[in-house]
Structures are given as structure tokens and as C-alpha cells.
Amino acid sequence: MTAFLPAMPVSPSRLEDSGHRFDADRRWAASLELGFESREGMTRMTRSRHLGPLRVQRPFHPEGRDAGGRPGACHVYLLHPPGGLVSGDALSISTRVESGAHALLTTPAANKLYKADSHRVAWQQQTRLDVADGGILEWLPQETLAFDGSRGEQCTTIALSGSARCLGWEVMALGRPASQLPYVSGRIEQRFRLTRDGRPLWLERQPLDPGHPRFLGRWGQGGASVQATLWAVGLDDEGEAVEVLREALGASARWAVTVRHGVLLLRYLGQERNEAWALCRLAWEILRPRLIGRPAHTPRIWLT
Template structure:
């Protein structure tokens, strides 16, 4: 039963709401299993506008299974609720990416938020790479992103999130709205990294030197399962010294590389180069760029 009165005008013919209770759900569940040295997509369930293309094997049959996540609307609007779940079973090797940038559109006149939840599970001796293309938040967007990674045994994971606030090239900076990001990584139920980040351009943290400093682009890369994380940190500092506006640390088996600046291109180049350096240490194979990135 609805919690408040509604009018016939608040629903379209399909039953979707257009008032402040609107909610449009979409979900995708993927499962990957290793058989005879080949990782196959065994499970694929979806609801709403979330799909995948067929698996690709650009690294050969014994390499990672590359899968592209498709969201035909191309972005999130008020009331959207996306949930993505992926599980890599023991011995599997999977790379997940997207064909284009994800857009977070301006909230509607009721200020209804969107939400996106991602759950990634990797079993013992599995490897998952989570490499979506950038997310662009339009001015006035309101929503929450939650990413949770559950590792078991000797599971390994590398991933990133690149967020651009506003569209300065169109003279449309991010001056209103509110975003919230949550990241959690656990291994065998024990937390390794828990982080919550609110992004509100009207809050003093957004402009303060102890916060966002007014910058419009931020990125985080994480890698879990490196044999020598501190050596990897020194390796990155040496090889990426030409880049600016970034830092890298290692703690509790989690390597974190951060970027805070104003260039999506610089942030993406930094992430991609770091991935090229770290990938052989995690996967014992060089990085193989998904061809969708070059189209």
C-alpha cells in the first residue's frame, strides 16, 4: 500500500511513478567458473535495462574472460535503482568493463535520488578486474553509489572508479546536488578497507584545503592480493613520477592510488598506466586493453 495519496497523473500506462516515490529497478547477476583452465560465464540473470555482450577472450582461452556491461539508457536519472552482482569462482579470471562513460543526470523537480549498488565476490585463487569507464555527474545530480568486494582465501582483485563532477567544457560546473560513495573490501569476512565519501558542493569540505579543494575530477584505484605491496608502491612512485596530483599507499593488503585534479584525460591515463604496471604482478600476464576502449 502506498504511504501517501497519489493521483492518476503520477503513473504512466506501465505503472511507473513520476512523483517523489518513483523507482525504476534494474539488476544484473553474473557468475564465472573455471573449467579445464578456461573461465566461462556460467550464469547471467538480468532485470530491466542491464545486459552484457558475449564474453571475449583477447588473451587466449587460458587468459581472462572479458565482459562488457551494457546499460542502454547511458546514465542514471531520478528513481533509478541499479544493482550489479558478479561472482568469480575458484581459479576463474574475469575482467569487467563498460563501453562508455556512465552519466549521473540532474535530479527531477522532486529531488528524487538514484542509487547504484555493486557487489563483487571472488573465491579462493580467483581474479577479478573491475575497470569501468568514467562516471560523469551532471550539476544537480543526487544519488548514492555503493561498491562492496568480498574476497575469499587467496582471491585477488584490481579495480578503479573515476568520477568527474560537472561539465566544465560546457560551462556547467557541479554547483548543486549531492553524491555519496561507499567502498568496502573484506577478506574472509574481515574488513580491509571501508570508506564513505559525501560530495556536496555547498559544504565547506568541497572547497577546503583539507577536502576536495574545489577540484572536479577524482579517481581511486585499488589492488588486493599483491605479494609485496610496499614494493609495488615504490615501483609505481618511480614509474609514474611524470604524472601530477596523485598519491599511493599500501595498508592491510590493499594498495590505493588516488588522483585529485581537474582533467579526466590525465586521470584515465594515470589509472591505465598503473594497471599496466600492476597487472603482471597480480595476473602473471601483461595488461590486455579491452578493444571497446579504442572504439
Template sequence: MTADFAQPTSKAADSGHRFDPTRRWAAHLKLGLAHREENGQGVTRLVTRQHQGPLRVQRPFYPEGRDGCCHVYLLHPPGGLVSGDALHIEAELAPHAHALLTTPAANKLYKADSHGVHWSQTTALKVAPGATLEWLPQDTIAFDGSRGQQSTEIALQGDARCLGWEVLVLGRQAGDLPFVQGQLDQRFALTRDDRPLWHERQLMEPQHPRFKGHWGQGSASVQATLWCVGLSAPDQAINTLREALPASPRWAVSHRQGVLLLRYLGHDRNEAWSLCLQAWCCLRPLWLGLPAQIPRIWLT
């Protein structure tokens, strides 16, 4: 006669704190922002805040006045992603809300472990009719040997507006440690009323011909994309950018399907960041009728 015995379970395995090829450390942050009428004026409030794992937000800030844009800082205390990390960020803006979401420092994508386990980061942003979202994270630095997937989805409804950017640095420029191996899969989807405005996927593998070819990455170690949806006069915005930004073959701007896109491809992180910052300062008055207000977390 034989008996079947249940296998003991590991608390480490149940929690995801394991160190084999199947490990997964998850973190989740869900935010909801809504427009409220208080004391005879409108204000955007952070009304929903749910988190699991090392993802947090500080209290909302109102550097543009209590009835102005709500600034929210997304915090990831570890400071970067390692093998097995799975970060999921959600934010939803209710009708007529206005929020600027940013981060206090660069997001670092560290080298994969000896098992080559990938990390993942998913961002899902929903913007209701009449709402305005500014998605302005600081740059992302992919260390040599990093392996993972970044996915960003922005769903606009009705006349919702959005401006955002992504600045990506491949390798560690300060330490002269280039990105010579690894794999970075970036996916981006921007929709309005469930219809695609801009879909893109790029797979960065240093060993692939597209990484060095002039028809692809061209061996560039820094790239940046800024997008803006909701401009009333896109041609004027493009002319303003071309007049205000330093002339260079490393960037270009276009407008299609209601989306203004500014692209940078080069080797200088500071140049890319400065370009996006200047473009935002030029576009915000045309886009919202408001001057750009630098988040104070960038100055610390």
C-alpha cells in the same frame, strides 16, 4: 448501507513507470563466472546471466586467448541514471575464475528532476578463493544537480585477488558546467573473509565546507582511486609506480592492510584516466605475471 470499493490499480504505478516523488525504475543484473577444464586447459565461462530492466552483457570475449582472462562488458543502454533509477549489479566468481568487467562508455549521473528524486546504483562483487577479478569501469560523470547514492561492495574469500578503479568527474568539463549543487553519496567496502580491509564513505555536497576545504575535496572536480589486493611484493609495486608514473602532487600511493591504494585529486579527467591506465599496466605483470590487455571496447 455503504460499500467499500477496491481502488483501481495503475499499471504504470505497478511497473514503477510513474512521475511523482515516489517513482522508482529498477534494473538488475546478476552474473556468475566459473572455471572449467576444457580440452586439457582451464577456461573461465559466464555460466549465470540474469537480468531485469535495461542492464545487459554482451557475449564474453577472450582477447588473451581461450584459456586467458574472460572479458565481460556491462551494458546500460540508457547511458546514465536519472531520478528514480535503481541499478543493482551482482557478479560472483567461483574458485580459480579470472574475469575483467568493464563498461563501453562513461556512466552519466543526470540532474535530479523537479521533485529532487534520488537515483541509486549498487554493485556487489564476490570473489571466491583462487579467483581473480579486475573491475575496470569507465569514468563516472556527475552532472550539476545530480542526487543519488553509489555503493560498491567487494567480498574476497581466502586468497582471492582483486584490482579495480573508480574515476569520478564532477560537472561537465567540456561545456564549462561545474558541479555547484546536488548531492553524491559514495560508499565503498572491501572485505576478506567478512573482515574489513578498506571501508570508506564520502558525501559530496558543493555547499558543504569539506567540498572546498583543503582538508577535504579542495574544490577538485576530478578524483580517482585505484586499488589492488593480492600483491606478493607491495613495496616493489609502489616503487615501480613512483618511477613509471609522471611525478605530480595530484596523486599518491600507499599500502595498508594488504591493499595498495593510488589516489588522484585534480581537475583533468584525461590525466586521471591515463594515470589509472598506466598504473594497471605497471601492476598487472607484478600482480598476475601477465601484461595488460586493453579491452577493445575502449578503442571504439
């Protein structure tokens, strides 16, 4: 027979030091810092520091070289083993792409934002993307699924220098309509800040609060459960790109394309997550050759 010793009590001070709190001050931090440089004619991931459950798979170079001998992007998959954010989670992702380097970052699956705990403690997700003069970054995470009752803040900062180019998107689905669980409580705040050489080009703050009139108002969210934003910075001919997108995507009240201060923005507001994802992918396939002179190369992880 196996004898079990009684568990030793954990003092409040040890509990606080370890970070394993279960009150309103709980906080579970994870961070990831990545760096990319052009070395020996190819983009290399030269920095990868992590804290907590936030990692990357090994970098891939699936695109090879084009007809002119130019190397393709370095593909990297961001891994968060828990699969989502709960109350107290604090994720921080920082990426820097140096001059001459080209990185494509994506995720293996949708990110989930779970219902807040009984203390209504919020989660936090901070993303900072720095691209040096002559660098290229594609930020293409899979969609984010927000469960009813989720509370938190998503902040994305993009800092470009000189002739840096960037293409990215964020797709957000609220609630789980297929399970008859709409997003009727909670609060999520999204913030975007995009600058070039320190000059703001796109600043946005958007609260997603079912209790606010704008959530259902036609002048705001309009009751939509899915939204998406795609941006592209560094296009040679923005007007031509807008016209091609509008023709390819077709007329619809659910999406629109515009350009402001050198930033092309595609917006979607509707009810279909698959429609929003397909829209962003098609736009990426159209814009990528115009932005970097190479056709779209689908990350293998999207096909699994």
C-alpha cells in the same frame, strides 16, 4: 483518413503497479547478476540474469593462453542502454568469480549521472563483487560523469575469500567544465567496502556536496572536479609495487600511492578527466603482471 481513438485514462493504482510514477516515489529498477567458473581449462560465464535495461555482450577470450598454457581472462562488457542514471533509477550489479576463474569487467562508454528532477529524487547504484579463494577479478569501468544537480548514492562492496585477488578503479568527473557547467548543486555519496574472509580491509564513505565546506576546503575536495581511486589486493610484494608506481607516475600533488591492510590504493584529485584515466591505465599496466603474472591486455571496446 486514419481515425484515432482517445487514450484510456490510467488509474493511480495501475500507474503505481507499473512503476511508471512521476512523483517523489518514482523508482526504475534494473539488475544484473553474473557468475564465472573455470571449466575445461577456461573461464566461462555460467550465470547471467538481468532485469530491465542492464545486459552484457557475449563474453570474449582475447588473451589466449600464455607460454605456460594458462588461459587468459574472460572479458565482459556491461551494457546500460539508457547511458546514464536519472531520478528514481536503481541499478544493481552483482558478480561472483569462483575458484580458478578470472574475469575482466568493463563498460563501452562513460556512465552519466543526470540532474535530479523537480522532486529532487535520488538515483542509486549498488555494485557487489564476490571473489572466491583462488579467483581473480578486474573491475575496470570507464569513467562516471556527474552533471550539475545530480543526486544519488554509489555503493561498491568487494568480498574476497582466501587467496582471491582483485584490481579495480572508479573515476568520477563532476560537472561539465568544457560547457561552462560546473558541479555547483546536488549531492553524491560514495561508499566502498572491501573485506577478506569477512574481515574489513577498506571502509570509506565520501559525500560530494558543493554546499559543504569540505568540497572547497584544502582539507577535503579542494575544489577538484575529477577524482579517481584504484585498488589492488593480492600483490606478493606491495612495497616493490608502490616504489615502481611512484617512479613511473612521477611526483605530483595530484596523486599518491599507499598500502593499508594489504590494499594498495592509488588516489587522484585534480581537474583533468583524461589525466585521471591515463593515470589509472598506466597503473593497471604496471600492477597487472605483478598481481596475476600476465601483461595488460586492453579491452577492444576502449579502442572504439
